[in-house]
Amino acid sequence: MKMSELSRESGVAVATIKYYLREGLLHEGLRTSATQAQYDASHLARLGLIRALLGTGNLSVAATRNVLAELDHPAESMHDILGTVTEQLxxxxxxxxxxxxxxxxxxxxxxxxxxxxxxxxxxxxxxxxxxxxxxxxxxxxxxxxxxxxxxKIAEGEVRRVPDDSPEATVRYVALGVVLVEPLLLALRRLAHIDASASRFGAKNLRLPDPADRSPG
Amino acid sequence: MKMSELSRESGVAVATIKYYLREGLLHEGLRTSATQAQYDASHLARLGLIRALLGTGNLSVAATRNVLAELDHPAESMHDILGTVTEQLxxxxxxxxxxxxxxxxxxxxxxxxxxxxxxxxxxxxxxxxxxxxxxxxxxxxxxxxxxxxxxKIAEGEVRRVPDDSPEATVRYVALGVVLVEPLLLALRRLAHIDASASRFGAKNLRLPDPADRSPG
Structure with missing residues (x-):
């Protein structure tokens, strides 16, 4: 596909795609003329990952480049890929x-x-x-x-790491580390409210729906 | 004690203490003349709590005032104090x-x-x-x-909440909520490294000291 199609498919603006190419985050397409190149599914997948790392992961361009380098020259073990990703995060x-x-x-x-x-x-x-x-x-x-x-939490998370492609691994790890943090903290705070109601007794203790409350 | 002593004992600058008095975070001392007042242990304790809420807790002055109001007009249950504190956080x-x-x-x-x-x-x-x-x-x-x-984590934390004085409770809850968050996230990331070494096997797997490693 042409750059304009790549932009439409990925939802990433042409100017941004050109920026990623210049910064070496995205690999060049197959040149078909002096001003045109063809892009494929590998560019689409890479763009998704770049957006995840820069946006959700809040990584710098340099840190993103370090993570992507693992994909282009994969280390010998999945453990090393995970190490590089988490170190950048x-x-x-x-x-x-x-x-x-x-x-x-x-x-x-x-x-x-x-x-x-x-x-x-x-x-x-x-x-x-x-x-x-x-x-x-x-x-x-x-x-x-x-x-x-x-x-215990981390064990389950590492067990669920997909190992079918390094790209899927890196995306999962980067998003998982970053997105699950606020989830855990939010759950802890709501758990405090429940535990406090049990220990100290809430004034006007009202359950949203007693039938829904599981034992223990 | 005089304001200068209160400042020395608490490590809080006189100008800052005056600011807390103006903002209604710290209660007035016992006036002994037009320009002097006497402060006591209650002021010292309150200053420690104000520093904890504004500094470590990163609360706004308004939010700190709301938390302190719970102490001055204590709600009928400890659960409500906890609720107000965590809501402000x-x-x-x-x-x-x-x-x-x-x-x-x-x-x-x-x-x-x-x-x-x-x-x-x-x-x-x-x-x-x-x-x-x-x-x-x-x-x-x-x-x-x-x-x-x-x-499970929150249960243990609520069990450890001191209920001897509302001031101790508020300090413990405010500091505990805020300071334990980065601790949990840091532990999760190190646990990932250990869990990843187990699942994927680390290249150059070296234990810091095999004798120290507990089974499992």
Missing amino acids: MPATDEGLDLTRAEALVRSLGWWFDPDHRDQLRPLAAALAAMDSAGFELSDRILIGYGRAMH | MPATDEGLDLTRAEALVRSLGWWFDPDHRDQLRPLAAALAAMDSAGFELSDRILIGYGRAMH
């Missing part, structure tokens, strides 16, 4: 962070991690440091409890 | 959100919620809408699984 953290406590927590949980990528401990170290400086203490037992709960 | 969401699907999910989970506060469904509705518009589909079974996992 990592929130920015303070330079001066001490990673010792985060590393100790991951070790007590018995989790594998790559000692060559200690940077992946940074978000955890930042979260622990923020609690520290607010004087909000959590015991190791509680931290490990949180870790186990999140591992 | 709710992230902003789109006006036009459809809450139907979020409500249906909370009903299938069997969770209590107050039909007069349907706004509390908004963050969940926003998360579901974002997945929708990115074409990232999760089955009801998976959504309910996420809900159950977060409920």
Whole structure:
């Protein structure tokens, strides 16, 4: 298809597609004349992924390029693809962070991690440091409890990662990491309301529909 | 103590304390002359809470005032205090959100919620809408699984809420909601790495210290 059709099919403006070509995010089409090229389904799929990474994933153009590079020169294992994608999705953290406590927590949980990528401990170290400086203490037992709960969630998610094509994998992982975060936090807050109603008893306790309430 | 001592003890600048007094966040001291007043431990405690809400909790002055009003005119139940605090901590969401699907999910989970506060469904509705518009589909079974996992976490958290003083409760809830969120997300990402190493096998799989790895 021509560029105009690619734009119509994908819903991405021609100027934006040209920008992606210049930035090396989208591969060139098959040149048919000095001013025209043919695009195919691979361009359509790639455009969908680029939109997912830049838009929903909120990645920079450089980070998106790093993720796409995994697809063009696939690493030898799916694990490495996942590692690259999630590393690009990592929130920015303070330079001066001490990673010792985060590393100790991951070790007590018995989790594998790559000692060559200690940077992946940074978000955890930042979260622990923020609690520290607010004087909000959590015991190791509680931290490990949180870790186990999140591992159960992560296990299910990794089990559901499609491994039929690297493109599908990257899209699933990038969207899954980013989109499920607000879902989990929203569910936690609504669960607090339910748990609080159980513990403290709600004044004017009214169930939306008692028949709908499952036991426990 | 005088204002200068209150400032030293709390680490909050005098100009900032005066601002909190003007905004009605901090209660007046006992006036001893036209220009001087005496402050006590209640002011110190309140200052700590104000810093927690404005700083860590990232609340607006107006939202902080709403939370503090609960302390000054305590509602009849702890559940209502929790409700007010968490409502003020709710992230902003789109006006036009459809809450139907979020409500249906909370009903299938069997969770209590107050039909007069349907706004509390908004963050969940926003998360579901974002997945929708990115074409990232999760089955009801998976959504309910996420809900159950977060409920287990929330139950433990609500069980640990101190109920000895409303001030301690509010501080714990406000800090706990806000500070634990990045902790959970950071743990989830590290758990992905471990789960991915198990499913796909890491190239150059190296454990930091095999002796430390717990079984399973």
